Amino acid sequence: MSKNVLILPGDGIGPEIVAQARRVLDLVNQQDSLDLQLSEALVGGAAIDADGVPLPEATLDAARAADAILLGAVGGPKWDTNPDFQIRPEKGLLGIRSSLGLFGNLRPAILYPQLAHASTLKPEVVSGLDILIVRELTGGIYFGQPRGVRLKEGNVREGYNTYVYDENEIRRIGRVAFEAARARDKRLCSVDKANVLEVTVLWREIMEELSKEYPDVELSHMYVDNAAMQLVRAPKQFDVMVTGNMFGDILSDAAAMLTGSIGMLPSASLDVDGKGMYEPCHGSAPDIAGQDLANPLATILSVAMMLRYSLNAGATADRIEAAVSQVLDQNLRTGDIWSEGMQKVSTTEMGDAVIAAL
Amino acid sequence: MSKNVLILPGDGIGPEIVAQARRVLDLVNQQDSLDLQLSEALVGGAAIDADGVPLPEATLDAARAADAILLGAVGGPKWDTNPDFQIRPEKGLLGIRSSLGLFGNLRPAILYPQLAHASTLKPEVVSGLDILIVRELTGGIYFGQPRGVRLKEGNVREGYNTYVYDENEIRRIGRVAFEAARARDKRLCSVDKANVLEVTVLWREIMEELSKEYPDVELSHMYVDNAAMQLVRAPKQFDVMVTGNMFGDILSDAAAMLTGSIGMLPSASLDVDGKGMYEPCHGSAPDIAGQDLANPLATILSVAMMLRYSLNAGATADRIEAAVSQVLDQNLRTGDIWSEGMQKVSTTEMGDAVIAAL
Numbered sequence: 001m002s003k004n005v006l007i008l009p010g011d012g013i014g015p016e017i018v019a020q021a022r023r024v025l026d027l028v029n030q031q032d033s034l035d036l037q038l039s040e041a042l043v044g045g046a047a048i049d050a051d052g053v054p055l056p057e058a059t060l061d062a063a064r065a066a067d068a069i070l071l072g073a074v075g076g077p078k079w080d081t082n083p084d085f086q087i088r089p090e091k092g093l094l095g096i097r098s099s100l101g102l103f104g105n106l107r108p109a110i111l112y113p114q115l116a117h118a119s120t121l122k123p124e125v126v127s128g129l130d131i132l133i134v135r136e137l138t139g140g141i142y143f144g145q146p147r148g149v150r151l152k153e154g155n156v157r158e159g160y161n162t163y164v165y166d167e168n169e170i171r172r173i174g175r176v177a178f179e180a181a182r183a184r185d186k187r188l189c190s191v192d193k194a195n196v197l198e199v200t201v202l203w204r205e206i207m208e209e210l211s212k213e214y215p216d217v218e219l220s221h222m223y224v225d226n227a228a229m230q231l232v233r234a235p236k237q238f239d240v241m242v243t244g245n246m247f248g249d250i251l252s253d254a255a256a257m258l259t260g261s262i263g264m265l266p267s268a269s270l271d272v273d274g275k276g277m278y279e280p281c282h283g284s285a286p287d288i289a290g291q292d293l294a295n296p297l298a299t300i301l302s303v304a305m306m307l308r309y310s311l312n313a314g315a316t317a318d319r320i321e322a323a324v325s326q327v328l329d330q331n332l333r334t335g336d337i338w339s340e341g342m343q344k345v346s347t348t349e350m351g352d353a354v355i356a357a358l
Numbered sequence: 359m360s361k362n363v364l365i366l367p368g369d370g371i372g373p374e375i376v377a378q379a380r381r382v383l384d385l386v387n388q389q390d391s392l393d394l395q396l397s398e399a400l401v402g403g404a405a406i407d408a409d410g411v412p413l414p415e416a417t418l419d420a421a422r423a424a425d426a427i428l429l430g431a432v433g434g435p436k437w438d439t440n441p442d443f444q445i446r447p448e449k450g451l452l453g454i455r456s457s458l459g460l461f462g463n464l465r466p467a468i469l470y471p472q473l474a475h476a477s478t479l480k481p482e483v484v485s486g487l488d489i490l491i492v493r494e495l496t497g498g499i500y501f502g503q504p505r506g507v508r509l510k511e512g513n514v515r516e517g518y519n520t521y522v523y524d525e526n527e528i529r530r531i532g533r534v535a536f537e538a539a540r541a542r543d544k545r546l547c548s549v550d551k552a553n554v555l556e557v558t559v560l561w562r563e564i565m566e567e568l569s570k571e572y573p574d575v576e577l578s579h580m581y582v583d584n585a586a587m588q589l590v591r592a593p594k595q596f597d598v599m600v601t602g603n604m605f606g607d608i609l610s611d612a613a614a615m616l617t618g619s620i621g622m623l624p625s626a627s628l629d630v631d632g633k634g635m636y637e638p639c640h641g642s643a644p645d646i647a648g649q650d651l652a653n654p655l656a657t658i659l660s661v662a663m664m665l666r667y668s669l670n671a672g673a674t675a676d677r678i679e680a681a682v683s684q685v686l687d688q689n690l691r692t693g694d695i696w697s698e699g700m701q702k703v704s705t706t707e708m709g710d711a712v713i714a715a716l
């Protein structure tokens with residue numbers, strides 16, 4: 001039975017890195033007879049330019065119909081100054097996440113042994129680092145109502161957003177995190193600000209309730225300020241972390257940067273049935289867009305994640321990950337992960353090398 | 359004209375570290391004829407134990423009457439499980455901040471050359487680090503209404519908080535930050551999430567407006583996820599950062615931890631007239647409380663900040679800072695900043711050494 005994969009190149013370096021990932025996907029599709037049907041659509045700034053909106057109906061329909069989605073990256077200075085807040089590239093991304101119910105965001109922060117030196121942290125602090133951050137992606141303050149900017153008495157402008165979670169949303173992401181921890185080192189750290197925010201008091205309560213169903217997983221709680229500190233102080237203390245949309249945005253980026261090679265990190269955003277959107281952790285890097293300089297490996301590793309989680313092709317995923325490891329062993333590096341003694345390659349050459357390894 | 363200083367030892371290591379800071383304050387008070395009247399009151403868990411509430415009327419009255427306040431730290435596991443959210447140590451701290459209008463929180467993250475090795479980051483990444491984080495402290499999601507946990511249809515519990523700022527609040531903290539930047543390297547980075555949260559769209563707008571009044575200060579904007587990443591990647595790119603209460607809580611702790619010696623960092627929380635509360639950046643460390651192990655230097659440096667900002671005794675502040683630097687040069691270290699070859703000292707011995715240096 002053939003499956004549909006929708007490819008959304010997006011903005012900035014998105015098209016370049018996705019092009020390499022697509023070559024990889026085309027190849028393994030053929031090699032392993034995966035019977036995948038690939039199609040492409042516009043999202044973000046590219047969609048604004050073509051259709052006037054960041055998430056055209058056609059793209060949303062295609063996303064709904066797909067079994068899995070591969071996204072490059074969205075956003076760029078060109079669209080940042082748009083006074084209409086709804087016509088921003090990010091709204092395309094947020095619209096897909098929310099419309100498709102992709103609530104479960106998995107963000108691994110892994111230090112590749114070949115890139116150990118790339119971290120700004122001392123080797124002993126980060127060597128062997130392997131954290132999984134599970135971030136809630138369709139709720140919290142990102143989507144809470146009411147929101148906006150209004151006039152108070154005296155013509156004073158006031159901006160407001162609402163941070164809200166109900167117990168079902170918390171339980172749903174909690175289960176994803178407990179299951180992930182169960183399949184790893186069985187330690188889950190839930191991050192909140194329960195000493196200040198009521199919404200996270202409920203969060204903590206539900207995590208405690210859930211932990212009764214997962215007696216084999218050790219649950220701990222940490223305030224978000226302390227979590228940010230502990231990620232810098234001793235990141236290897238963590239196995240799986242679970243948190244809401246906003247805290248997850250901040251902590252997963254900090255955790256990714258601990259590895260020094262954010263250009264290597266994929267991510268998955270899953271719905272209740274395991275359908276998902278896959279994208280690199282890094283952004284659209286407008287400063288180097290179109291120059292064949294970007295690192296395509298995070299996107300290629302996102303393809304591997306996609307095959308494993310949404311397309312039931314774990315063996316193919318393993319092959320891709322092994323191929324990536326192999327090109328690192330061959331000392332090939334794009335500029336972002338390059339260091340003395342390594343061979344600097346372009347986006348395309350890195351794609352070539354992975355293809356060759358496969 | 360005599361001035362009143364209120365001392366709030368608080369919980370955990372609070373009383374021990376404040377005791378050493380008080381010795382220092384008593385000494386310079388005498389040496390430099392500062393005419394300071396010192397008194398003490400209860401706050402946090404200590405106040406809950408004695409009076410049933412984290413911020414007794416008497417403490418709040420004394421705080422209002424004081425010209426400056428020195429706080430140790432509040433909180434601990436003993437009070438964390440109190441089901442009544444209002445009877446938590448943290449509420450005492452938040453109550454003082456809010457009742458006294460201490461909206462301007464200054465959190466320096468400075469790497470002491472003598473402690474360069476203490477950082478988990480590579481020396482070249484953090485040597486000479488000197489960032490000032492200006493955090494809004496009496497608004498934002500910490501104090502926004504409505505808030506709570508309610509029942510939705512179907513008996514589903516829902517927690518909610520409100521992230522709100524009006525333009526006056528933003529302008530007020532913005533001025534503090536621009537003035538601080540003007541007195542330093544004249545670079546201000548405002549941190550927001552203006553691609554997602556309307557309240558921070560207003561924040562960014564007001565910062566832009568303000569920057570016209572400070573043409574000598576270079577203003578930039580950064581999304582909070584990127585700021586967390588940049589603090590890990592290249593922290594020395596920052597001079598002054600300004601942000602709201604919640605983001606400031608997270609980023610200032612991450613920034614403090616970059617130095618590896620959070621036990622050295624003081625902070626100030628100021629009202630519109632420069633009256634302030636001063637406290638170490640670190641917490642109440644219940645695990646080492648009462649053992650004469652804690653580092654009193656952040657509290658002693660908070661005394662210096664207090665003398666400079668609220669008590670018009672800058673020369674005395676300079677003397678205290680020089681004394682702290684001197685004890686570091688003498689290779690004296692409490693456990694948290696100790697390393698091979700240094701002499702490990704207790705809380706009291708560290709106090710003795712600063713007193714001797716003065």
Ligand SMILES: CC(C)[C@H](C(=O)O)[C@@H](O)C(=O)O
Binds near residue numbers: 075090583
């Ligand atoms: C682009 C932006 C809206 C998005 C987010 O904040 O979720 C990004 O930072 C991410 O983490 O995927």
Ligand SMILES: CC(C)[C@H](C(=O)O)[C@@H](O)C(=O)O
Binds near residue numbers: 195225452
């Ligand atoms: C104790 C807590 C309420 C407080 C805060 O979140 O503001 C602390 O973390 C701080 O940063 O001073």
